[in-house]
Amino acid sequence: MSEALEILGTASLWAAVLRIATPLILGALGALICERAGVLNLGIEGIMTLGAMVGWLTVFLGADLWTGIAAAAFFGALFGLLHAMLTVPLGLSQHVAGLGITLFASSLSYYVYRLVVDVGASPPTIEPFRPLAIAGLSDIPFLGPVLFAQTAPTYLALAAVAITAYVLARTPLGLAVRMAGENPHAVEAQGLDPNAIRTGAVMVGSALMAVGGAFLTTAAFNSFFPHMVQGRGWICIALVVFAAWRPGKALLGALLFAFFDAYQLRLQHVVQGLPYQVFLMAPYLLSILALVLVSRRGRAPEALMTPYRRGER
């Protein structure tokens, strides 16, 4: 028991929390932006897989790591455009279109990966992002290694939360995005095109999701393999509800889940007699539990999942 508590005091646990949270932060932020504009993007699991593959492959083919991240963002935005084309002007079921995008993006990722890479006994690797120790700050006991010795994409994710929160809450652009999700007719009345705003938001959101995926292959691991996203996308969808559609709370939620994930990994070595699968189930079950606990508090954007057609009510 005391050993289980001791783990809580180790810097390596908390550093791992931030690392594990990074793809969840980016994915949840991306899903949140889409949903604030009124579009549920269930393509997330596939788009994260695509980002993981594109990011890795770009680096494997000789580009540098940041080009890999940028390429992942670009292809994420492209698949966001596809999702938006199906759901925004055409008004197809956002559930079904999103699932279609997920299946398409992940199978295409596996196909392209196998096409380019000869896979032998173990998948080939790249040289991933190294922890970036911030001079001076990383020497602070405990806080240093936790906060100031992460890889660059983790800092990027934290910055993205602040930027998204600011843009959504304080800028005319953010207001337009929120209006597109709450009341597209009001957007129209302002002389803006709600469908254009929705399309743009889905593209930006999907780019963030793909970068979240790319983090897995360029920073957390150094190779790509099928099914590596492992439901993180779906957990992000749950996190958005948990966060009541607020970026700051999405960050908090991602950290909370990453904490359980990091802690269960370490607890496995301490607690004997339980099958290891019980620990692995915890993050998924907690996602469901969190959804139940907060589902009545948060209010989804009014026009979420309602396609907008001019002149139709």
Added chain:
Amino acid sequence: MRLERRADVPLALAATAPLGAILAALALSGVLIAAAGANPLEAYAAMLHGAFGSRLAITETLARATPLILTGLAAAVAFRARLWNIGGEGQLYMGALAAVWLGHSALVGLPPALGILVMMLAGMAAGAALLIGPVILRVRFGVDEVVTTLLLNFVVILFVGMMIEGPLRDPLAFGWPQSVPVDDGLLLPKLVERTRLHIGLLVAAGAALVVWVIAARTVFGMRTRAAGLSPRAAAFAGVSLPRTLVGVGLLSGALAGLAGAIEVAGLKGYVTTDLSPGYGYAGIVVAMLAALNPIGVVASALFVAVAFVGADAMSRAVGTPSFIADVIVSVSLLTMLVALLFTSYRIRR
């Protein structure tokens, strides 16, 4: 440009749209096949040959279609009521696990027909049970069932792993993680000797017929459709949405569970964590390709089975990665969505 709902759908359009969608999907996937340095026409020929070219190929395609019909039906009945059950994969595994659990010893000694029947019912019950939680969360708390059913898939796979390494572990499997086997007397009879085709195909086809009758000819089917078309109007007409969704959920989960029980008793006889190569997820595509029509599900399950079985032959013949099957199937889903849209809407400038 705007979309306008058609007053009535021309039959010719309704019939050709799915065909057009599949042709478009094959053309788009052809680009990827060409990217692999192969001739797409040659590749598709190899695919068709691999799926239909011999007696063994045909039986294999039908065997592969069997679970797809059932998971497709599971998705179709749920989607008709706009219950987004994406948990078919987990429900399938629960059904398989229940079948093995009972079929290993509890049912031994019963007349085989009775034993098999009980085993199938157990699979259905297990699959249905797995959906009760998500449906209750949906109707009581408004929790989106997409996320809950999906996350449960991951939980169930881990649970299966736990069972086959623990209480249901086969001690005679030389350390391979696999479950105890179903008793030999309870294995499903073969339809064609010395192939993998078993009577599960007939069960699946029968299930399609039953689901069609339920959907088209019963009050429950009518309520389901009403709930799917407009929950608000349905409630106004006196249809209880919670009760309808619970009924739909139980039926949907039971069908996916049956897929698992049939797969395990028809083919391997034991459960592993790779029993299903994603039949639960493919079932979603099967249902959508069929425009949620239960009879159409049989046809689209066959199409998906052809893609899966044929892609292996294609890979051997022209060297494309076998993931091409999933690409063809998922692109078909997207093109079909667009095709269906244009059968019910027309474009006005």
